[in-house]
Structure formats: structure tokens, C-alpha cells
Amino acid sequence: MFAYYLDLAARSLKRNKVLTALMVLAIAVGIGASMTTLTVMHLLSCDPLPTRSGTLFFPQVDPNPYPDGPSLPYDMMDYRSAVDLWSAHRADRQALIAHGQLKLTAPQVNLPPLMAQVLSTTSEFFPMFDVPFRYGHGWSAQDDASRARVAVISADLNNKLFNGADSVGRTLRLKDSDVRIVGVLDAWRPSPQFYDVAGGRFDDGQTGDFYGRTEDVFLPLNSSSDINPVGFNFFTCWSMPQSDATLQTSPCVWMTLWVQLDSPAKVRSYRQFVADYAALQKSAGRFARADNTQLRSLMGWLDFNHVVPSDVRLQMWVAFAFLLICLFNTVGLLLAKFLRRSGEIGVRRALGASRAAIMAQCLFEAGLIGLLGGIGGLLLTLLGLWLVRRQPVAYADLVHLDTAMFLATFALAIAASLLAGLLPAIRASRMAPGLQLKMT
């Protein structure tokens, strides 16, 4: 039966090559466009830490002393709130994060100085985010406290400075200070780079930079502020800083805190802890609002920041609208094709073929078109992804077709063409055998 229908379908498709080519092309182009955009969307909206994300949380408080500030808490925290929450050690793990740039040179490496992106953090950053190491390891809580001059560097920087060799124990010069490398990261490319996400709601959908590469250098926060006390980026300030204020005492938010909470009970109690802290600060006169606290989960925080660039979403919707138009087109053409064969179908029905058999035959033909369209669509998807990779966007190097998306291409193509073939197939199978025979 299978082979017979396949043969019939192939014969029928060969009979009108132009029409067949048209249908296959329409499906292929529609699938190619949809799968390209869907793959990018899939890569950009997936979980950056699938094994851990459920236990990672992002606390926020509102340190604004004026009651008429923004209704939502700032995306970052001031130094005092962040350090207070961190040093309480009420979570299973916790890490402070601040960003900055420092001039970097490496003794005995003949390269001009470069501005390194520096992530200043605390020791539990590495185990909490399950960061893979190529050489060495992270630093200890002892190093945090003793302001040790140690650093972890990215695989990219290690390749650039030391050609990928084991550089543990070597020295880097950051601004005017020497630090000793204790660890080199393995290739680590969380997508998005979730621990840097903040302020997405102010980006007007242009959030492609959240998918960038990791920082070059990771330093203990205390050591980093010793090396360059003014070397941090701030997010915003609720009032104008005094000209002699350090970031630590300024009315600015510039630090984030990530915590790991291993059970729902711990999440509840941490939420309470943050609320209590805010209440205490309000009664001390430091905060205006005690109720403006948040404890978002990692995925919740990414959603809140609309991390998927709005253009990527828009491209996906445009591609699906286009696929829908291609489908309507295929329905129309298949209808024309099947009805043109009404004589042939009449003969088959008169010779005893059931309606189901006619319908199966028609759907088989539609499915074959889908399969051919899927192959074309796959090639066009690969072409489309190649074009995306050539775009100057931060996520360009992440874009590839994985197995799931490879299979999805064919599933979508065949499903789409079967859907397109269903109506014409029903119409064809409903034809009365006698009527068609009389005319011939």
C-alpha cells in the first residue's frame, strides 16, 4: 500500500512539474524563514543554567530615601544594602557582583595595554553558577576577606595573552597593581549572560548585548576596590552624588546580589529576611519604602528584563505570517490539482476504492510535497542561520541548528503540508464516482 501510494504520488507530482515546483518552493521558503527565526528565538530564550536556574534568585530592595521615587525597585543595589544582605549569609550560597574596566598588561607578554572588562565578585560566584575551570580554581572566602590580589581569567583572555597555556601562578598588571592568576575558565558561554542582566526594560527592545561573552577578568570585590576605588560602573543615582563621595557612600545603585536557595521553604524565609531588612532600614530612616522589595527567580528576572531582543520576536512573527500565506497558497494549488484529477479519482472510486483510500492517497501526495519542501526548507534554514551569524550581533556565534530544531524543520514542513492537503483531500474523496465517469 505504502509503496503504491508513493508511486502514485511521485507520478502525479511528475505530471505537472511547474505546479509541483511551485508548491515545494512555497513550502520550502516558508519553512526556511520560520525555522531560521524560530531557531534564533529558541537559542535566545532558553535557560542559561538548566540544572541550577530553579534555585537561583535575585533580591532587590529600594534604597531610595525619597518616597516619590520609581514605583519598582532599582535593578541594582547600593553598596550598603548589598553588603548587608550578603554578609548575613542567610542563603545557601550568595555572590555580590559589580562591573568595571581596568587597564591590563601582562609582564613578559608583548602586547599593548588593553582595557579589560572586570567582574568584581565574591568567592561563591564560581560554585553557585557552576562555572567550569580549565586550569586552577576560584578563590576562597578567606581571599575575599583578606583582600587577596588574585584573579580568575576567561578562556578568551588566556588564549590572547598566553596562547591557551596553563597560566595559573602568572602575574597580571591591573592599573598599578599586580594580581596572581589562580584560575582560568573553560569555554563558558551562558546565553544570555544572566548575571549581567539589568535595565532591560529601559532598552527599548535592543537587548542583544545581554548575549555577549563573559568578562575577561574576575576579581575579589574588595581587592578590586583597592586596585581602583572609582573603577566601577554605576546603574543610576537617586540624587546627585557629592563630588568627594566614593561609590561606597554615594546615593547610587551599582551592585547586584545573587543567592542560591535550595528549597521552597528557604525561598520563603529569604523573602521574609529581605522584607525584614527593608523594614529595619525604614525605621532607621534610610529607606522610604519598606514594601518595595522583590525576590525574583533567575528565569523570572530574565522575563522581567525582556532579554529576547524585540527585533528577534518581530522577525519570528513576520516569518510565521509568511508561512501562513504560503500554506494558503499551497491549499489553493493542491485543491486545483486534486480536482483536476476528478476523472481519475472517479475511476478509482468506481473500481471500489473507499473514500478513506482516496483521502490517504491525496494526503500522501501532500506529505511528499512537505518532505521535499522540508529538505528545501532545511537548506534555506542553514543559509538563513549563516546569514544571521554574519550579522554584527553579540549572539552571532551562538547561532547553530541543533538536533531538535533539525527534526522540528521536517515535522513542521510535513505537518504544514498535511494541513494544507487536508481540505483538498476531503473535497477529492467526497466526489461522487458516477458523475465523473459520465463526463468522460
Add this chain to the structure above:
Amino acid sequence: MQIRPVLSALRKHRVATVLIAMEIALACAVLCNACFLIANRVQQIRIHSGVDERALAAIKLTGFDEKDGVDLNARVLSGLATIPGMRSVSVINAVPFGGSPNNAGITTDAAGKQFAGVVNFYTGGPGSFTALGLRLIAGRAPQDDDYQPVVHFVPDDALVWVSQSLAEHAWPGVDPIGKEFWVGRPHFRVAGVVANLARPSPGEGGPSTIEWSVFVPSQPGAHFAGTYLLRASPEELSRVLRDARAAIAKIAPDAVLETATSQSVASLRETFFQQDRTMAGILLGVIAAMLLVTALGIVGLASFWVQQRRRQIGIRRALGATRGDILGYFQTENFLIVTFGIVLGMLLAFALNLLLMTHYELPRLPLYYLPIGALILWGLGQLAVLGPALRAAAVPPVVATRSV
């Protein structure tokens, strides 16, 4: 041409008619909205920065100590000025499209109650106002003693020049000259209005705030150093910039040149809008592919109908219908189907626009897009049906006498 018989014939092919009409409706909705999106992007890409882009370039240095700022400024200003073809070098904090904006919320009263939006502050050293080529439309140009030392990120009490767009937003309908505003304690008084001045990252606060910029004449110093505005004739600019970048290695070996920002303003603009251009290109491609697919669908179905009706066409021809009548019949038929589609498509276009408005910062679809979209689809339909219709018209009357 009589419409009645065409309509009753279409009633016999309800499914196919509805299919084509639906396809046209979808195409109409996507066409109108995609064109509108493209127009929006193009409008953004073509914004007026207000500066002489073709004659300007920026040099940005980082990695130096704040205490060395004064010395660095002196070395760079004198060092770069000797490059042949350099018209002027001045200290500035940022250039349009170069990023690193200096944003702050302003209030139009000292108490900080009348919030007037988040605006960008350009601080510019002596010579930068002229070098930028800002067009003054009210007030006077900055004079030598207007350049105040930078205390916070701007001078504490300064005369400022605002863009026309910001003036109209903050003081609608009144003369902005002499008006005051505050950022907390620091106080500013408007001394002039310039025609245009885009933010360093235009569009980040939404399309309506692209030109909410303030120019503050500032004295270079420890807190205001590292970014320089170069001006040369457009023909010489790329060579001058190349020389300047090479000279920096000798002038300021202690600093790091930020290559991404140390570009001509024209190429910074090019990079800044790269994404929008790509998006406009993709949308244009989709429109073209969509129209092609729709046209091919019409050709396919019309060819089938012509084939199916060969006998009837022959009979009509034998009964005296001219070739023009047959041609007209198929064209009217297509016109009617496309019209059904367009009526439905206009409703869909509006629904789609409402959806886009809620998810993207997009204004309402202007009404004139609908007739333009309709005209394009009518034209497309007529063009697509012409081939099959001509084949129909070529059917000889003698077909009527054949049995099959």
C-alpha cells in the same frame, strides 16, 4: 461588464474563492504593517543629528588616572592639532551615535517637583560648539567665559544650549531663552536653542526623545578628559583620523585607545543603525517573497479555472463573445476576489497594528497605508491573472463543438 454572472460562477467555487481571498487578506495585513515598520525604521535611520557628521570624528581614551586628566588634555590637544589637515581638536564627553550618554532627570523648579524628562548632557570644551556645527536658531553662541569647570558630571551652575525638540517639550509655546532647570542642586539657564542635537545613543528613551539633548560649555579638567572631537574637511577626514590614531600612541602611551568609538561620526552612525537597516532589509525581502507567492497562487488557481472552463469559454465564444469579453470576465473575477480579500485585510491590518502597538513602541497605522496596500494588491492580482486570462481569450470557438 456584468458582475452578476461572475458572482454566481464564484459561488460554485466557494472554497477556492475564500482561500484566495484569505491569502490576499493576510498579504494585505502583513504588507501594510511591514511597510509601516520599514517606514518607521527608515525614519529612525535618517534622523538629523544636528552636527556636521561628514567633517567630524571622535578619539576616545581610557585607562588613564583621573589625576593625569589635565596633563592628558594638554598633550592631546597640542599633539593632534599639528596633524596636517586638522581644522580643530576640542574636548567633548560624547558624540552623536558614539554611545556613553550622560543622562539625568531634570526638573523645571528648584524644589525638584516639576519633572521634565531624562535628558542627555553634552559637555563641550572651548571650540567644540563651533566644531560640531550646531545651528543656532535662538539666543547667542557660547562665549569664552561661559565655559565652567566640571564639578559633578557637568558644571554646577551654567548657561546651556538646548535642542529645539527639548525646548518645545519642556516649555511648550513659550520662549525658552532664560528659562531655568535643575538636576537636584546643579542649576542651568537656557542661553540658546539649536535646531537639532541627537543623543549619543538616539532612541534609547523612545523615539520621541531622540533629540532631548543639552549642550553645556565646560572647562576641560580632571573630571572632563579623554574624549576628543576632531574636525577636518570631509575629503581629508579619514586620513586625519588615521594619523590621529597613530599619533595617540606617542602622545599618550599611558592611555588605551577605544577603537570602537574612535571613528568618524559618519561611520559611528553607520554602525549604530546597522541593526535597523538589517531589519528593514528583512522586511523588504519578506514583502517581496510574499507578493511573489501570492501572485503565483493566483496564477496557479486561475490557470486551473481556465482549463476547467475551456468548454464554456468555447461556447461563449461561439455565441458571439469577443476575446475582450473573455479577458474581461477573468479580470473582473480576480478583481472581485481581491476586493473581498482587501476588505477583510484592512480589518486584519488594523488588528495586527493594535497588536504591534502593545508590544512595540509603534504609533497607530496611518490610514493612507490602506489604500496604497489595496492598490498594490489589485495591481498584483490583475498582473497575475493576465497570463491565464489571455490563454482563456485565445480559446477558439470551435472547442464548443468538441465533446471533450
